[in-house]
Amino acid sequence: MITRHTETKAHPFITVICDNYTTREDLEASWGFACLIAHGGKNILFDTGSDGVVLSHNMARLGIEPASIDLLMISHQHWDHVGGIYAILSARRDLRVFVPRSFSVHFQEDMKRYGARIIDVDGADEILPGLFTTGELDGPVKEQAALVQTEAGTVVITGCAHPGIVRIVETAKKILPKDDIALVMGGFHLLHNRDDEILNITERFKTLGVRYAAASHCSGERARKLFSRQYGDHFIALGAGSTIGPEHLK
Ligand SMILES: [Fe+2]
Ligand SMILES: [Fe+2]
Numbered sequence: 001m002i003t004r005h006t007e008t009k010a011h012p013f014i015t016v017i018c019d020n021y022t023t024r025e026d027l028e029a030s031w032g033f034a035c036l037i038a039h040g041g042k043n044i045l046f047d048t049g050s051d052g053v054v055l056s057h058n059m060a061r062l063g064i065e066p067a068s069i070d071l072l073m074i075s076h077q078h079w080d081h082v083g084g085i086y087a088i089l090s091a092r093r094d095l096r097v098f099v100p101r102s103f104s105v106h107f108q109e110d111m112k113r114y115g116a117r118i119i120d121v122d123g124a125d126e127i128l129p130g131l132f133t134t135g136e137l138d139g140p141v142k143e144q145a146a147l148v149q150t151e152a153g154t155v156v157i158t159g160c161a162h163p164g165i166v167r168i169v170e171t172a173k174k175i176l177p178k179d180d181i182a183l184v185m186g187g188f189h190l191l192h193n194r195d196d197e198i199l200n201i202t203e204r205f206k207t208l209g210v211r212y213a214a215a216s217h218c219s220g221e222r223a224r225k226l227f228s229r230q231y232g233d234h235f236i237a238l239g240a241g242s243t244i245g246p247e248h249l250k
Contacts, residue, residue, distance in 0.1 A: 011038040012243035013150065014157075014185070017058045018049030018084070019216050021239030026061050028054045029240055032080030033159055033187055033217040036062075039131055039148055042070040045088065046146050047159050050080040052087030058240055066091035072116075073098045073133070075159025076143035077107065080217075089114035098127060100136040100144050124175050134171045139163030145186075147172050152249035153182030153211065160187040160218050166204045173208060181210045182249045185238055187217035198223050202230040212249055214238040 016023075018034035032050035036043060043064075049055045059066065069092050075081055077100070089095060093115040099108065101120040108118045121144050124135040130149040136142050141162040148155040156172045158165065165188040172181060184205065190198055201223075205213060215227045216238035228235040236244065 011036055011043065011064065012245045013038055013148075014155070014242075014244040015062055015064065016216070016238055016240050016242040017045075017062060017064065018047075018051075018055055019238065019240045019242075020218070021216055021237070022241055023237075023239040024061075024241035027058045027240040030054045031217075032083060033075075034081075034084060035157065035186075036064055036069075037131070037146065037148060037157070040129055042128060042131075043068050044071045044073060044128070044131065044146075045069045046073045046157055047075050047081040048072075048084030048088060050083035052084040055084030056087050062241070069095065071096050071098070071127070073127070073144070073146055074100070074103070075145065076100060076141050076162060077103050078141065078160060081159050082107075085111065086114070089116055098133060098144075100142050102136060102142045124171070132175055134168060134175065137163035137167065137171065139167075145172070147175060149176065149179060150182060150246055150249070152246050153180035155182055155244075155249075156184040158184070158186035158188065161189045165189065166201055166208075169205065169208050169210060181208060183212040183214060183236075183244070184210050185214035185216070185236070185244070188215045188219040188223055190215070190223035191218055191220035193220070193223070195222060195226060198226045199230070202227055206230075212236060214242075214244075 022029035132147040214236035
């Protein structure tokens with residue numbers, strides 16, 4: 001039986017819902033990414049994974065009610081990030097959905113049939129107090145990342161990082177120059193990179209002051225291994241079911 005929770009249930013700051021990896025046997029691992037950001041009394045869903053069935057299954061297991069989602073942010077229009085959109089929109093009408101400006105007009109129209117209120121993201125912006133979008137960044141695929149201001153510093157959340165993971169971190173630093181970067185998490189898209197290229201990226205991370213790294217989804221096994229080696233106990237092996245609170249970012 002699924003335990004039902006009310007909208008007031010306090011979730012950890014970040015809960016990974018969908019990922020290629022899983023940290024719990026009762027959750028499905030599937031190619032893609034989705035996480036819940038609980039911030040300022042709001043529940044923000046960042047991406048929706050590749051499959052609405054998996055998204056719904058994992059949300060139920062994690063005690064996250066679709067009705068409790070206040071806002072949806074989609075990093076980019078790839079199947080493994082938008083696959084669960086209708087599972088959410090059908091359960092949660094009139095949802096505000098922040099998408100990169102280049103998002104397909106037809107896709108946007110389809111979402112509106114579920115009452116979705118679409119906000120096209122262009123430049124960097126503060127979506128809610130302390131929650132920012134990097135804006136739509138150019139790349140092989142245009143993409144936005146989320147920045148969350150926490151007591152520990154900025155948390156950067158990426159979908160696939162197609163514009164480049166270092167470029168996303170540099171953009172975060174430009175948007176919030178006074179804040180340290182506590183954590184960079186999500187897909188780093190380093191599947192096809194050589195070891196020396198990945199090690200250059202870990203060095204750039206350190207130069208930019210990134211304290212914790214959590215490479216998952218499309219980061220690739222080598223990147224997970226090399227980030228783990230370079231970051232030691234400041235590497236978080238992220239997967240579905242991972243929860244991150246301020247206590248993990250000291
Ligand atoms: Fe992806
Ligand atoms: Fe992608």
